Amino acid sequence: MxxxxxxxxxxxxxxxxxxxxxxxxxxxxxxxxxxxKETCQGCHTPEGENALxxxxxxxxxxxxxxxxxxxxxxxxxxxxSDEDRRTVVKYLADTQGLxxxxxxxVRYALERRLNTVEQFDDQTKQMCGRCxxxxxxxxxxxxxxxxxxxxxxxxxxWPSLEYQALARDRDWFDIARKDMVPLLAKRYPLxxxxxKDWQKNMPKAEAMVGxxxxxxxxxxxxxxxxxxxxxxxxxxxxxxxVDGQYADGSPFKGEGSAILYSGYEWRGNVTVDGxxxxxxxxxKGGELKGRMFDKAHDERGLDFVAAKQGTKQLLAVQPGxxxxxxxxxxxxxxxxxxxxxxxGKGVEVVEVLEQTPERLRVKLKAAADAAPGVRAVSVGALKxxxxxxxxxxxxxxxxxxxxxxxxxxxxxxxxxxxGRFDAEAWGKGTDGKxxxxxVFPAQWKVEAFDERAKxxxxxxxAGTMQADSGVFTxxxxxPNPQRKMSTNNAGNLKVIAAVDDAGKSHTGEGQMIVxxxxxxxxxxx
Amino acid sequence: xxxxxxxxLAAIAILGACSFTAHAEESKALEAxxxxxxxTNYPNNLHVIDLQNDSxxxxxxxxxxxxxGTVQLSPDRKIAYVLNNHYADVYGVELDSCKQVFHAxxxxxxxxxxxxxxxxxxxxxxxxxxxxANPTLMLNDHYEVKQPRLDVYATDAGMDAKPVRSxxxxxxxxxxxxxxDGTLYVAGADVYKVNVKTGKFDVLIPSxxxxxxxxxxxxxxxxxxQQTHRHDFSLLYTTAKFKDKKEDxxxxxxLYGFFNIDLxxxxxxxxxxxxxxxxxxxxxxxxxxxxxxxxxxNRLAKYDIKEKKMLQAANLDHSYYCIxxxxxxxxxxxxxxxxxxxxxxxxxxxxxxxxxxxxxxMAITTAQIFTR
Numbered sequence: 001m002x003x004x005x006x007x008x009x010x011x012x013x014x015x016x017x018x019x020x021x022x023x024x025x026x027x028x029x030x031x032x033x034x035x036x037k038e039t040c041q042g043c044h045t046p047e048g049e050n051a052l053x054x055x056x057x058x059x060x061x062x063x064x065x066x067x068x069x070x071x072x073x074x075x076x077x078x079x080x081s082d083e084d085r086r087t088v089v090k091y092l093a094d095t096q097g098l099x100x101x102x103x104x105x106v107r108y109a110l111e112r113r114l115n116t117v118e119q120f121d122d123q124t125k126q127m128c129g130r131c132x133x134x135x136x137x138x139x140x141x142x143x144x145x146x147x148x149x150x151x152x153x154x155x156x157x158w159p160s161l162e163y164q165a166l167a168r169d170r171d172w173f174d175i176a177r178k179d180m181v182p183l184l185a186k187r188y189p190l191x192x193x194x195x196k197d198w199q200k201n202m203p204k205a206e207a208m209v210g211x212x213x214x215x216x217x218x219x220x221x222x223x224x225x226x227x228x229x230x231x232x233x234x235x236x237x238x239x240x241x242v243d244g245q246y247a248d249g250s251p252f253k254g255e256g257s258a259i260l261y262s263g264y265e266w267r268g269n270v271t272v273d274g275x276x277x278x279x280x281x282x283x284k285g286g287e288l289k290g291r292m293f294d295k296a297h298d299e300r301g302l303d304f305v306a307a308k309q310g311t312k313q314l315l316a317v318q319p320g321x322x323x324x325x326x327x328x329x330x331x332x333x334x335x336x337x338x339x340x341x342x343x344g345k346g347v348e349v350v351e352v353l354e355q356t357p358e359r360l361r362v363k364l365k366a367a368a369d370a371a372p373g374v375r376a377v378s379v380g381a382l383k384x385x386x387x388x389x390x391x392x393x394x395x396x397x398x399x400x401x402x403x404x405x406x407x408x409x410x411x412x413x414x415x416x417x418x419g420r421f422d423a424e425a426w427g428k429g430t431d432g433k434x435x436x437x438x439v440f441p442a443q444w445k446v447e448a449f450d451e452r453a454k455x456x457x458x459x460x461x462a463g464t465m466q467a468d469s470g471v472f473t474x475x476x477x478x479p480n481p482q483r484k485m486s487t488n489n490a491g492n493l494k495v496i497a498a499v500d501d502a503g504k505s506h507t508g509e510g511q512m513i514v515x516x517x518x519x520x521x522x523x524x525x
Numbered sequence: 526x527x528x529x530x531x532x533x534l535a536a537i538a539i540l541g542a543c544s545f546t547a548h549a550e551e552s553k554a555l556e557a558x559x560x561x562x563x564x565t566n567y568p569n570n571l572h573v574i575d576l577q578n579d580s581x582x583x584x585x586x587x588x589x590x591x592x593x594g595t596v597q598l599s600p601d602r603k604i605a606y607v608l609n610n611h612y613a614d615v616y617g618v619e620l621d622s623c624k625q626v627f628h629a630x631x632x633x634x635x636x637x638x639x640x641x642x643x644x645x646x647x648x649x650x651x652x653x654x655x656x657x658a659n660p661t662l663m664l665n666d667h668y669e670v671k672q673p674r675l676d677v678y679a680t681d682a683g684m685d686a687k688p689v690r691s692x693x694x695x696x697x698x699x700x701x702x703x704x705x706d707g708t709l710y711v712a713g714a715d716v717y718k719v720n721v722k723t724g725k726f727d728v729l730i731p732s733x734x735x736x737x738x739x740x741x742x743x744x745x746x747x748x749x750x751q752q753t754h755r756h757d758f759s760l761l762y763t764t765a766k767f768k769d770k771k772e773d774x775x776x777x778x779x780l781y782g783f784f785n786i787d788l789x790x791x792x793x794x795x796x797x798x799x800x801x802x803x804x805x806x807x808x809x810x811x812x813x814x815x816x817x818x819x820x821x822x823n824r825l826a827k828y829d830i831k832e833k834k835m836l837q838a839a840n841l842d843h844s845y846y847c848i849x850x851x852x853x854x855x856x857x858x859x860x861x862x863x864x865x866x867x868x869x870x871x872x873x874x875x876x877x878x879x880x881x882x883x884x885x886x887m888a889i890t891t892a893q894i895f896t897r
Contacts, residue, residue: 043666053666149667156661156668159612159640162697168746169733171714173670173696485823485843 032091035084043076054149055092057190059141061103062093062261063110063523070522075157090236090261097262098141099198100282109135109524111280111291112298114417115400126166127180136524137184141192144185151176202263203283205236207308212288213358214244214306215316215333217439219399219420220469221302222247223318225333227358228288228306236260240268240279247318269295279304286311286335299405299417309357312336314382321388321425321438322347323502325368329353330387332360332379339380343387346370373429374436388437390427393501395434396442397424398510405463405514407489410476414517419465419472423497423508442497444470449492449511456484462491462514470497474514490515551623553583555897560852563605563620564860564892565594567885571605571618576851576858576894579868579878585623587616594890595643595750599680600651602895608656612640615656617680629678629686631658637671638663642699643748643891644711647680648721649703649788654678654686655721657698657711673698675709677721692724700750702758704788710758712747716784718791730784730793732762737795741765741772743782747807749891754812754852758786761808761820763801781828783808783818799828799835806846806861811871813854821848821859825869839874841867847887849894860892 030038036052044052060068066089072078080088108116118125120134128137142150155161155173162172212228226244233239237259244252251273258268258279266288268279278298281290286308293301307313314334322328327350332341337360341349346367354361360379366389374386399422408416423442426434446465448454461483463474475489483489491514498507555561560576569591575582589610597606604626605618617627632639637660644657656676662669673696676688694711701711709719716730728734733742743762753759762784765777779801785794798818805820810830817836818828822845826838846861850871857869864885868878 045666152661152668152670155670156638156663159642159659159661163642163699163746165744165746168697169742169744171696479843485841487843 030084030087032087035080035088036091039078039080039084040088054146056096057143057146059096059098059190059195060093061098061110061139061524062089062265062267064136064139065089065092065096067522067524090259093261093265094263097195097265098139099192099194100264100284101194101198102141102192103139103282106135106138107280107282107290109133109139112293112301112525113291114299114525115403117402123179123183127172127176130164130166131161133525138188139524141188141190141195142185143190144181146190147181147184148177151181198263205238205260205263206232208238208260208266208283211309212306213309213315213333213335214242214288214304215318216244216252216292216302216304218246218300218302219422220466220471222439223316224252224302225316225318225331225359226252230258233257238268240270242270242272266290268292277301281306286313297415297418299420307335309335312338312382314377314379314384317377317385317387319438320386321390322364322366324366324370324372324389324391327363327365330362330364332362332377332385334358334360334379334382337379337382339382341377341379343377344375344389347375347387347389371430372427372435373431388427388435390425390437392427393425393437393440393499393504393506394428395426396440396497396499396506396508397426398422398495398497398508399424399439401510403495403510403512405472405474405512406517407463407474407477407514408517410478412477412517414477414519416463416474416477417518418474419463419495419512419514421470421472421495421497421510423470423499425499425501425506440499440501441468442470442499443467444472444498445496446472446493446512447496449494453492456487456491458491458493458514461489462493463489465495470495472512472514477517488516550583551585552621554621555582557897560894560896561620562849562858562860562866562892562894563596563598564847564866564882564887565591565596565607565609565890566864566882566887567591569609570882570884571596571607571623572882572884573620574866574880576856579880581880581882583623584883585618585620587618588625589614592888593643593748594888595645595748596891596893597646597750598752598893598895599647600649602897604651604680605893606645606647606654608641608643608645612642615641615645615654617654625684627654627680627682627686628684629654629656629676629682631656631676632660633658633674633676633688633691634660634662636662636664639674643750644698644701646701646703646709646750648709649705649707652680653689653721654680655701655703655709657694657701659696672696675711675719675721675724690721690724694724695726699746699748700758700760702750702752702786702788704786704791706791708791710786710788712745712760712784716760716786716793729786730795732784735795739767739769739772741767741777745784748889749807749847751807751809751847751849751891752893752895753809754850754854754894755810755815756788757810758788759809760784761805764797766797781805781808781820783810785810796830797833798830799833802835807848809848809850811854812850812852813871819848819857819871821845825857825859825874827874837874839869839876846889847892849892851894852896858892858894861887861890863887866892 216224224246229241231239254270254272256270264283266281276295278295279292281288288306292304316333318331348365350363405419406417408414422439425437425440465472479486495510562574569587571585573582595608631641639658639660658674660671673694675692675694677690678686698713711717714733715728717726718729743764745762747760767777780797782797806822808820811817824838827836845859849858859867864882866880
């Protein structure tokens with residue numbers, strides 16, 4: 001096992017290790033306190049009641065704790081079984097985790113949304129976010145001394161750090177110690193009211209058991225909905241079954257397991273259609289929200305939101321738009337859907353085709369003179385989702401507007417990272433302001449982003465765009481003797497979507513960098 | 526830990542094993558008057574190339590792991606000192622015999638792990654070796670980054686050399702050369718001159734802190750520590766020259782330049798030599814015409830320094846990091862990245878040859894050309 005783990009680590013496949021570690025088996029040979037005492041205390045000094053130096057002065061997400069322990073294994077020869085590691089991660093995430101509010105705004109990192117353009121101040125971007133995500137920092141809580149030790153660890157472990165661009169132009173170590181440490185200790189302190197309150201009021205895991213009505217959207221495939229059934233399978237652990245379908249009728253069915261950390265961090269492994277998918281959700285009241293993605297290809301994933309049976313929630317309208325003067329079928333997804341649906345001015349419910357507490361399928365008609373714009377949808381007293389009515393498409397946006405795909409395979413161990421795109425149509429409201437209509441089917445292609453890309457024939461080498469799905473598969477890794485200077489199959493491309501609206505074509509454009517493999521790929525990027 | 530403690534012994538053992546199998550070739554002495562080039566590559570080769578016929582003369586096997594493989598030659602050109610084993614050790618290899626005659630670990634203090642970021646050289650008289658150690662104290666449950674150290678070794682100290690003197694040093698130091706008067710010139714945030722007896726660092730050429738009106742602070746990352754025919758110490762920089770006091774980056778001129786120290790006189794220069802249009806990893810002035818500057822990475826380019834303009838550029842089969850001239854200055858040898866040395870005519874920039882090396886990637890090696 002140790003050998004396997006090492007191989008995974010060195011191939012940069014920490015994510016694989018992550019999934020192993022976050023899925024405990026039933027039997028636990030040693031409890032967390034025993035492991036901490038017998039295994040961690042070898043280096044960490046006891047401090048009073050069950051506390052250990054370093055460990056007891058930090059709070060992190062489950063992935064954060066896993067990365068810390070993995071670091072001890074790869075860098076400090078820690079010997080620990082996978083089972084013990086799972087036990088410790090679970091214990092520390094529960095007792096020294098983050099409150100839900102403390103992960104707000106940075107969950108994209110846990111959800112492996114690697115095309116996120118982060119929003120941090122310049123200092124944090126340059127001092128921390130230049131090598132890893134700023135979110136990795138924002139998902140930790142430490143006092144000043146622990147932040148300072150983290151700085152020392154960084155420079156000690158990677159001595160070239162202070163020689164790199166955006167470090168060699170400044171007294172990096174001094175700035176890290178004197179500016180960043182106080183700033184981080186203030187921004188992300190160990191002791192917070194939010195965590196104290198959360199510990200007191202942390203919901204019981206049993207609240208997760210039952211049926212959940214879910215809605216999702218998978219770029220390149222479309223919208224989906226269905227029921228997720230959760231049953232208890234040990235403390236904070238569950239069996240999970242999903243049963244749903246995509247808008248095109250294809251099934252979305254699978255089974256697996258999940259575990260709840262810190263009272264709300266839901267991590268599941270569900271095999272759908274032979275694909276092992278990971279669930280990273282946050283539970284909040286009767287809602288589960290996050291992302292579900294292919295474990296081996298985390299760019300292939302869907303936005304997911306679910307409502308617990310017995311609660312009353314309106315989650316989604318699929319599709320979320322209708323053309324003025326036309327009729328169309330629309331499905332509402334939620335829980336406890338009762339009463340009359342209403343779609344706002346100019347939109348008439350022609351017929352209710354199906355109505356269950358989780359699903360309401362209706363035929364709608366938008367009046368020819370319906371004003372273009374967004375309408376609040378309601379079912380009985382439930383609100384929270386919108387329907388867009390449009391006459392013309394004013395603009396098509398490629399989402400994500402800026403993205404990174406990666407070459408892979410070609411004899412190497414690292415898989416390719418695809419580009420996956422949506423074409424988002426926008427309209428112009430009566431007030432002249434743009435509004436989002438929704439995701440439309442499109443025809444896709446790539447072009448050279450600039451003169452250099454044209455000259456280097458990036459389109460020819462960097463990969464292939466699937467015209468009808470917006471899925472781009474990069475080329476093989478490694479030097480390519482056919483290219484100038486035997487360079488690899490990297491490229492700088494325009495991603496172009498053409499949306500047809502009643503015979504009129506609208507195009508949108510994004511940028512995709514096709515670059516080299518991500519060698520270091522821990523659970524939190 | 527065990528590994529650290531026995532590194533010196535392991536080194537001897539490995540060298541011994543290798544010289545046993547390839548004894549005849551390795552002990553082939555270099556010939557007087559011949560011009561040679563040395564370059565290192567994976568897994569841990571020190572190659573000697575004879576420039577009389579541009580072919581591989583012999584290969585010495587080095588101990589431990591490769592990287593960065595930076596070579597510094599003793600003034601008599603008999604010993605190649607190599608910073609290697611992941612920036613952790615300096616090995617002295619006698620070129621005539623391939624025998625290891627010197628070893629110093631960058632790590633010297635109890636409990637520390639230290640690395641040298643290309644920062645080492647031999648003194649002008651060959652008697653001392655200077656290294657800058659960037660140490661970290663490895664405590665039980667945390668690290669403490671310590672102040673860097675200039676460590677001075679006697680080159681005759683053998684296989685477990687200990688510093689004869691040690692001085693505190695600034696952070697972020699890189700390459701260095703020893704002047705004819707014994708002054709040590711070290712690149713860092715600025716270029717320092719160092720008294721190796723007292724350990725006193727003085728700014729000789731302001732770099733990060735230069736006061737050139739309308740110029741941005743320069744960006745310097747220069748890790749090719751070459752011992753040039755011109756007997757100088759030289760580093761490339763890039764900078765922005767603004768139009769006016771508004772310092773608008775959009776309208777600035779982006780420039781390439783070099784810092785230079787004449788190792789005989791200590792005279793310094795800070796010279797812009799042309800517009801920044803592409804990146805060069807290393808650059809060097811022609812030994813025969815000091816007004817010509819060459820740079821290499823994805824192309825080999827030639828500049829007229831006085832005119833501040835690019836004269837010519839040649840395409841390359843692949844990237845090369847490290848540029849060297851033969852002494853006559855008519856041939857350029859490109860090393861780094863793959864395992865071949867490309868030879869170019871310095872006047873026409875036409876490729877005139879290629880030397881394939883056994884072993885793997887040369888990576889960030891610093892090649893040296895010298896005459897015996």
